Amino acid sequence: MIIEKVIGNLSTMEKRTPHVERVYLESDLLVKRILRVSTDHGREIGIRLKDHKDLVDGDILHMDEKNMIVISVKEEDVLVIMPTSIGQMGDIAHQLGNRHLPAQFKGNEMMVQYDYLVEELLKQAKVPFKRENRKVGHAFRPIGHSHG
Structure with missing residues (x-):
């Protein structure tokens, strides 16, 4: 078929x-x-x-x-990030963007595919997060851009 x-x-x-x-x-x-x-x-x-x-x-x-x-x-290993303020959200989004990590947003949560370096970054920045297996509705897709 x-x-x-x-x-x-x-x-x-x-x-x-x-x-x-x-x-x-x-x-x-x-x-x-x-x-x-x-x-x-x-x-x-x-x-x-x-x-x-x-x-x-x-x-x-x-x-x-x-x-x-x-x-x-299928469910996949993700980090669910739950910033406590808009400033914290902006800061972590900026740092993840510098790493070219695609993210998905749902309500007050930001979700990225699991990466131990991101987990360490979140711990150091004291940004609340949890690691879990979660079904995502669509693919994590990088956004094209240039640094020019």
């Missing part, structure tokens, strides 16, 4: 089929347009997306009256 487009997302679908097969992916694979994957039931699928859109958790790749095939993002 070759999938060329995403047909929806579980978060917005009202009608669901009785059975769901899952394709488990690491978040860094969500940005790839061409993949060969297997479902949790052993079915091999080729993904060749025509649109330049990243996959996200819950994307539906196939659906018929009895079955759906859905993207499920």
Whole structure:
């Protein structure tokens, strides 16, 4: 089976089929347009997306009256950073930006992929954080820029 487009997302679908097969992916694979994957039931699928859109958790790749095939993002090791003030947030964001680390934001939390050097930086700066395995909705993607 070759999938060329995403047909929806579980978060917005009202009608669901009785059975769901899952394709488990690491978040860094969500940005790839061409993949060969297997479902949790052993079915091999080729993904060749025509649109330049990243996959996200819950994307539906196939659906018929009895079955759906859905993207499920695996949990990964992250640092969840919880600054206590806007100044602390600005300072740590600046330092992480200097290291070219992509971050994701949710509410008052900033999340980066685990790195022991960042963990040490946060400890030294006395910025509250926790290390945990967490499912991220989309890939950590670096932002292009120049120093010119």
